[in-house]
Amino acid sequence: MTELMIGTAIDDDAPVLLDPRRFNRHTFWCGQSGSGKTYALGVVLEQLLLHTELPLLILDPNADFVRLGDVRPTTGTTDSVHLAGLDIRVFRSGRADGERLRVRYVDLSPAAKAAVLQIDPIADAEEYNVLLHLEVSAAPFDSVEMVRGLRASGEPVRARLANRMENLQVLEWELWSRGAASVVDTIHERPRATVLDLGGFENPAEPRVAALAVLEHLWAHREERRPVLIVIDEAHNLCSPDPVTAVERALTAKLVQIAAEGRKFGLWLFLSTQRPTKIHPNVLSQCDNLGLMRVNAPRDLAELGEVFGFASEDAIRRAQSFVQGQALFAGGFIAEPTFVQMGERLTQEAGGDVRVPLTK
Structure with missing residues (x-):
């Protein structure tokens, strides 16, 4: 079995490997702003692309993964050739160039x-x-x-x-395809990765309706048992514990349903967010894998300790001392709780922080 090399152990520099078979459970990925959460998430997704045939569906609110198909010059030849040959589809919203994100x-x-x-x-x-x-x-x-x-x-x-x-x-709304092609048609074909750039719509309900349309389609076809890893970056935008609008309630209810019943159909969630308290508890409690980067808030650390009993309270509290790029991995996809310095990205990271303009 090929394992996923995602970095080195903080304590002894030994390679850290994840078991790709255990992504058939829901995964929770957490880290406050500036912890390197999105970059590190990309490291794991690249390894899944390299060493599995598991299709990825990435709901991307900040266009951080729209360059997932663009290999970095520093990437080794073998990995470059493999990644460049994958069917990675990117659908854009707003004014960005590229294939339009539309649903019917x-x-x-x-x-x-x-x-x-x-x-x-x-x-x-x-x-x-x-x-x-x-x-x-x-x-x-x-x-x-x-x-x-x-x-x-x-x-x-x-x-x-x-x-x-x-x-x-x-x-x-610009979201509607008006009878033409819909992104769900592509997702049904199961490319190796489908990236949905949700951040460019004018109406704040549009990205949520786009996600709802996709999740409804996957659920309607669940009996086909065709696996897909549903990666939701900034998941608090789609899976709030306190949904307000009718669309938010419908979307949260669908995610709760997938969290509770989707695993046996091959619908597996990978949720990334800054704080566990921002995720609906009925979704959070179904996660069997944990990736934890720097978190300082005592309330969040206490919540993580209660939900993820397979990691000790001391291990979770250590997240307060993490520097950028360091993480705790625990749960079914790793042999034992391990502190990791994340490895380098193989593809280009889009988005990123805006720099403060300085005087010359």
């Missing part, structure tokens, strides 16, 4: 459409019922024609639904 409105479940339109199944029962039975052609999708048809029906409840759609302007 008509592919959403009725519950997801209701969340987008802020329709409550009980308080807005009549509108919800119309939405539930509304037939919309997948291609081409014309939102203007749909609204016009609802108004032309002469039925007051349909007219109210049309007014809601028009007033909220959600059908005008």
